[in-house]
Amino acid sequence: MFDPVEKLKEFIRHPSVSTDPSFKAGMAGAKDFVAGILASIGFEVEVVNTDMHPLVLARRQGRPEWPHVIIYGHYDVQPVDPVALWKTKPFEPTEIDGRLYGRGAADNKGPLMVHIAAVAQLLERNPKLPLRITFMIEGEEEMGSPSFPAFLDRYKEELAQADFVFLSDTGIPSENQVVVTCGLRGLMLFDLEVTGSRGDLHSGLHGGVIRNPIQAIAELCASLHHADGRVNIPGFYEDVLEVEPWERQELAKLDTSEEQYRQFLGVPSFHTPPGFTPFEAVRFLPTLEFNGIGGGYQGEGTKTVIPSKAFVKISCRLVPNQDPRRIRERVYQAIADRMPKDVTYRLVDQHQGIPYIVVPPGRSNTPPDQSPILARAFGALDASVAEVFGRQPLYLREGGSVPIIADIKRVLRLDSMMLGLFLPEDNLHAPNESFNLRVMRKGIEVSQRVLAAVAADK
Ligand SMILES: [Zn+2]
Numbered sequence: 001m002f003d004p005v006e007k008l009k010e011f012i013r014h015p016s017v018s019t020d021p022s023f024k025a026g027m028a029g030a031k032d033f034v035a036g037i038l039a040s041i042g043f044e045v046e047v048v049n050t051d052m053h054p055l056v057l058a059r060r061q062g063r064p065e066w067p068h069v070i071i072y073g074h075y076d077v078q079p080v081d082p083v084a085l086w087k088t089k090p091f092e093p094t095e096i097d098g099r100l101y102g103r104g105a106a107d108n109k110g111p112l113m114v115h116i117a118a119v120a121q122l123l124e125r126n127p128k129l130p131l132r133i134t135f136m137i138e139g140e141e142e143m144g145s146p147s148f149p150a151f152l153d154r155y156k157e158e159l160a161q162a163d164f165v166f167l168s169d170t171g172i173p174s175e176n177q178v179v180v181t182c183g184l185r186g187l188m189l190f191d192l193e194v195t196g197s198r199g200d201l202h203s204g205l206h207g208g209v210i211r212n213p214i215q216a217i218a219e220l221c222a223s224l225h226h227a228d229g230r231v232n233i234p235g236f237y238e239d240v241l242e243v244e245p246w247e248r249q250e251l252a253k254l255d256t257s258e259e260q261y262r263q264f265l266g267v268p269s270f271h272t273p274p275g276f277t278p279f280e281a282v283r284f285l286p287t288l289e290f291n292g293i294g295g296g297y298q299g300e301g302t303k304t305v306i307p308s309k310a311f312v313k314i315s316c317r318l319v320p321n322q323d324p325r326r327i328r329e330r331v332y333q334a335i336a337d338r339m340p341k342d343v344t345y346r347l348v349d350q351h352q353g354i355p356y357i358v359v360p361p362g363r364s365n366t367p368p369d370q371s372p373i374l375a376r377a378f379g380a381l382d383a384s385v386a387e388v389f390g391r392q393p394l395y396l397r398e399g400g401s402v403p404i405i406a407d408i409k410r411v412l413r414l415d416s417m418m419l420g421l422f423l424p425e426d427n428l429h430a431p432n433e434s435f436n437l438r439v440m441r442k443g444i445e446v447s448q449r450v451l452a453a454v455a456a457d458k
Contacts, residue, residue: 004116009102011113013091017103038056044061069132071165072137075108100435105426105433108141111169166417175423182360186354186355187324188318188328192347196309213310217312220338240284240286261279262278286316287317294312353406377450380449384450419443419447
């Protein structure tokens with residue numbers, strides 16, 4: 001009999017901090033542990049080496065007409081600092097009041113173990129289950145998945161044959177309210193540097209004859225938004241997906257008030273573009289944000305200088321159907337049009353990521369072109385969450401970006417079904433991380449029902 005909690009404890013005992021080279025043995029231990037557990041339940045395991053940490057690819061083959069689901073997870077964890085704030089030892093899993101404490105318990109070892117346990121128990125009951133399953137478990141998620149796109153390219157032909165990706169690496173607001181994340185924002189980041197004179201100048205000897213680059217960059221930045229909060233760049237909103245009524249209705253069911261949100265942010269009031277509530281704006285609208293700005297003298301006291309340079313770091317969050325390359329062109333064009341000609345400037349591209357959306361079946365007025373197997377999976381997820389958790393799941397887009405989901409869509413053309421399982425009080429990335437074992441048991445039940453429903457009829 002497969003005991004999920006005991007297995008999770010073993011998993012947590014391997015200190016797999018991917019960003020810190022001194023945890024090399026823990027990384028190898030965690031990788032061998034998942035590889036071993038999947039081999040023990042009948043999977044063919046391949047360890048895929050990358051420039052950094054290997055990926056575990058484990059296959060349950062079957063007839064070509066059987067449905068094929070990919071289950072994603074990651075075996076690496078965040079560093080444990082500040083270790084003094086932990087009440088238990090981070091790599092000694094400890095059960096207290098129905099929670100299992102330890103680094104990685106909720107991100108992502110617990111939720112990953114939910115799916116491994118579901119598969120193990122399902123195959124124990126029905127060894128002939130007509131379903132192909134591929135586990136795709138990486139060891140670099142907490143460092144931004146640098147090897148993941150190249151891995152997808154390499155295994156594209158095989159993996160693109162699957163029907164969809166199933167994973168649990170997102171959150172839920174409360175124990176009884178499951179959220180299925182069905183959209184993520186994309187990204188377009190860049191740096192802008194403005195140069196005036198060839199070096200810093202004396203503001204007395206030369207003040208009043210040249211344009212100050214700090215003034216130039218400040219005026220340019222100020223021009224990029226309207227007073228009401230909308231981005232002021234021609235065509236910026238042109239491709240933004242129109243929000244459908246079902247999405248607004250879904251969001252209205254969320255049990256949080258705007259006032260709670262305002263207090264959480266610690267601001268006197270919101271500054272949200274017209275026609276959108278704060279909860280809507282953060283999910284449905286693109287942004288242009290200044291992440292850092294500087295130039296000139298920053299030290300104690302005064303220094304009468306006209307600086308030679310000023311810089312700003314800018315990021316845009318994008319929503320479906322915006323294309324980061326088109327947005328880049330438009331933003332860069334606006335900067336070119338507005339930059340005064342008596343300074344020079346330089347733009348440096350940082351990274352980009354495409355936005356993502358999957359529309360659950362039966363909701364949209366314009367039904368998406370989806371595989372019937374994905375539609376079946378969503379149907380089973382909806383019904384089993386309602387039965388097991390006692391409440392219908394909410395289907396919400398999130399404001400953040402999960403680059404691997406967009407990469408999977410871009411390279412494999414596959415959609416992801418994201419079943420959220422961790423709670424705000426699970427303390428992800430912080431001291432005293434834990435996973436709620438009741439949520440774990442319910443998650444296993446839901447995952448089993450979904451996989452059983454997705455399997456072929458015979
Ligand atoms: Zn994670």
